Amino acid sequence: MSQRPERLRRYSYLGPAGTFTEAALKQVEEARGQDWNPVTNLGEALNDVVTGASDAAMIAIENSIDGGVTVAQDLLATIPGLRIIGEYLVPVDFVLVARPGVTLEDISVVAGHPVAYAQCRTWLDGARPAHLHLPATSNVQAAADLFDDAKHIDAAIAPPGIEDHYDVEVLAHSLADNPDAVTRFVLVSRVVPIGEPTGADKTSLIAELSEDRSGALLDLLEQFATRGVNLTLLASRPIGDQMGRYRFVIDAEGHIKDERVADALLGVKRSSPNVVFLGSYPRADKISAEFRPVHDNDRFRDARDWLREVIEGVEES
Known part of the structure; x- marks a missing residue:
């Protein structure tokens, strides 16, 4: 069978x-x-x-x-x-492409994803100051739109290698303002289920403030600072139900199974009315978190053991 x-x-x-x-x-x-x-x-x-x-x-x-x-x-x-x-x-880098036979001097309408266009604006303003930008849903779709006669597009901002997918000619390379993007x-x-720590991890979450008052954000951030957890991203986004209400997108160094990170998340959960845990996962850059010895996993465990012994009446040795 x-x-x-x-x-x-x-x-x-x-x-x-x-x-x-x-x-x-x-x-x-x-x-x-x-x-x-x-x-x-x-x-x-x-x-x-x-x-x-x-x-x-x-x-x-x-x-x-x-x-x-x-x-x-x-x-x-x-x-x-x-x-x-x-x-x-x-x-991230970009090339300028057009249908065969089109030259740089022929270009007046340029298609591009809005983020890509923003990163190539300086080059475009220098090469074709009077150009018009037509937004595209993706960097590759911008190249595909060249063949939609109804859109009247002369050129497109696209990823390198796009000529392998579409019959286009590359008119210019390295359009991005920042070559290190x-x-x-x-x-x-x-x-x-959460995997095991690798030693070079990141934890992502989204948290709302408990109330709109002076120091509310500081209280949230102190949950990480007092436990030696460094943040690699902190961004605010409107919740949308009323003016002045925000949620915070947070990336923290470390893994939820690291004692210092777990303890910080418990503090966030106690102080925030809504926490969305997004995950703990290996960092792409493989950089290990740096922290003081006082924030080592064993220090947290020793402190819990000490507290348990105090409560149970165990005589200190």
């Missing part, structure tokens, strides 16, 4: 093929040879995970130039049942 073939795991990502998101997904070893599903927006990618249509989704979460991807942050804050299981860094992507699945 023949065995049924094992089901391929499905991964959703912002398509079409050739995007930076696909480049991030290529870094996921367990995704190689599996079913890759290109989608048109981040909401669709995460909905695939929630409904079970996909096992995981790769989404952009932060850019070294423009900061957090607010759409992704808001979706992770409001869609229950999601967990970040990995992060990946992709260097990097986008951070995260792989998101449904809620799964």
